[in-house]
Amino acid sequence: MAFGKFLLKRTLQGVLVVWGVVTVLFGLRAITPGDPVNLIVDPAVDQATRDRIREELGLDQPIYVQYADYLQDLLVGDLGYSYQSSRAVSTMVIERVPATLELAIAATIVALVIAIPLGVISGTRRNDPVDYGATSFSLVGISTPNFWLGIMLILLLSVNLDLFPTGRRPVALHDALWMFLTTFYIGDLLTWLHHIILPAVTLGTYFTALITRLTRSGMLDEYGKPYVTATEAKGIPETLVRYKHVLRNTMIPIITVLGLQLGTLIGGAVVTETVFSWPGLGLRLIGAINNLDWPLIQGIIIFVGISYVIINIAVDAIYAKLNPRVLDE
């Protein structure tokens, strides 16, 4: 199969997945009890006004008409208006993307900075106390729930030791960077860093544990391969073998996992953002769910779904380029 055809096929599959997400969400909205008008206006508002609002929102139409209208609007990028705030859902989603991306990327950096050295050490010193420590950390890290870890970090490092703020995001990264680039003022950048450390560690811990395990097992696999014995037999220094050959080969699956995990991090930041009041998509989603603000709930989940699909297609495409045999499967 040609690469172009492969990409087209994957894209069509992605469109089908997004359509599925949209349809399931619409179905959930349809079967959720409660009159949306009750969520929009004060309970004391009279029936005539309620009926008028219901009509304006199209809620008096049969469900298939509402579904067709919704799909039609989606095709032109119109996600509707929030019941609670009357603001355009597309704006409300897009303005929260930077905070979530900042957190996802910071969590990835935390994971890489800790996990790769730890995995390398663990993989090269098998059955050493360091290895036991790293594998124990991986086990604990994978098993620790986000919300518990976040709360414990806040209690210990914020409330008791007063080292870090409890979260929030007093300044956005792009504003802090702009300030730095235009005035060389670094204070905002440090403030941003100070505020993101605990949320990033919380969100990144599972990921750190996962990459540590992957790196360790990858290193052990590679060490068992003949080319390592051959390079060592040639007298190449062990450090060079470890970093130039073994680690480089180990990194290929890790980079694939990294790509896929970015989608998971964007969708999975809900708990961390809630614990730390980090103003990203997750926190907005929780607020929308609490208010049963369906247009906003749909908008956020569709956005996350589309991001996930795009990342997957991109990873597939890169994989196909690196390994053309995939095209024939």
Next chain:
Amino acid sequence: MKGADNQSTGRRSVLKATGAVGVTAGLGAIAGCLDDPTGDDDETDELVITQGEIIENPDPNDHITGPYFNVLDPVYEPLFNVTPEFEFEPRVVTEWEDTDDGAELTIQEGITFHNGDEMTADDVAYTFNRMIDPDEGIESDQAAGLGAIDNAEALDETTVLLEHDVAPSLAEFEYANYGRVVNQEWIEDQDQPIAGNDADAFNGTGPYEVVEYEPDVQIVLEPFDDYWGDDATLERVVFNQDGESSGRANALETGESDIVDNIIPEDVAGVDDADGVEIREETSLRNVFLVMKSGVEPFDSTEFRQAMNYAVDNQGIIEDSLGGYGEAMTQPIPDGVFGHNPDLDPYEQDLEYAEELVEESGHAGVEITLYSPEGRYLNDADVAEMAADQIDQLENVDCDFDTAPFPDISDANSAPYDDDEIPFFLIGWGVITGDSDYGLAPFFVEEAPQETLRNEDISEMILESQTIEDEDEREAQLQEINAELREEAPWVFLHSQDSVYGVRDDIGWEPRADESIYLWDIDS
């Protein structure tokens, strides 16, 4: 104030951050980069107020919720100053009197909006019409509180006529609680309701103007230099949002916030024990009760409804579930509201008498289910479960408990009095106008939006009370209605919950029953 130390550009936070990230080695090299180019660094006296919610949109006429007014009132000032005792004092409106046509309001001259336009009587009239007439502007929740006002008209440059055909005191309660003036010319160029997402989406006449706004995250206010009245006393105020009680408590304890609202009982002890902060509380006008739809068996019997009240130990629930932060209700209207009857006592738990009343009602052996939302009111599901357990202790009533999504409960509340879908449920109601009518008419007038009890006499008494011109006479009528309703027992009267705040102990501010936080009342 500690809050001042936590600005994004504060020296302390920069040093803390620097230490925390381990870049002290390079500190000397970057020291020159730490000076805030805006120059307002740590000299700014900043007050941070963290609420469970801030505003849904920047429109001052759209919603009717206390936390939104707290944020918007400094920017779009109220027409009147409302004292903690619910007295109305002049502010934007300097004089007001009732005429044959309605209420005539005289407005202060020389008031300007933050964009420099002068405020006119036309703006005031437009503001009211915008809320009560859907063709004029928006579907405002505040219309529910302005039900008595039919139309607004500017009579001259400084006089506005509010047409109404109810008692002057009822109309006054309504227009004095709402009506943050908007600039007609400016607002007609905005989305309806205003939906902007930056500081330009605000244009009021208040003592503070918005300098930063990030929806659902924070709003930053600074004094408006051309304010017509007394100068603002706080140099910079930040309202931010944290939906989690523990998050708000932590923000207070770490000095990131100076005032936080709605501390739940579980977090009270932690805040009280922390250094430099304290708990301050006030009984609110928010009343929590169990609705019994009187058109549905067994709740169609007055004896049965009274039995439910005798079965429940509401004082015990307040102690056990609310940590004491509540007041037992004696009637549908909480203490502090015009028309509350101070001579009534709460129902005391008496299981034997309750069983007798159930026998008298003819519904002995009945099975009922109490529904409750979860997370909408202070420990709501816990409160309802305790009440259901107590009712279940009656030998002749089997009471189950279940939670339901709030929209289901809200639907039940809006359903007719004989709707049997969910006839027995917990809900809350804030009598936010400070007048009993807002707590009585929606529930006890025939075919009202939340009709709970169909009782012709009580319905007529309420409608009559709306037209009694003499204030004392009207108060007496409302008190009598409350006494009648205590006997009719349309609800199981539970409690008015306390508003519990965490406050830095060096801040001079006391909570109010109406849950308002006015910046001009804060002495920092």
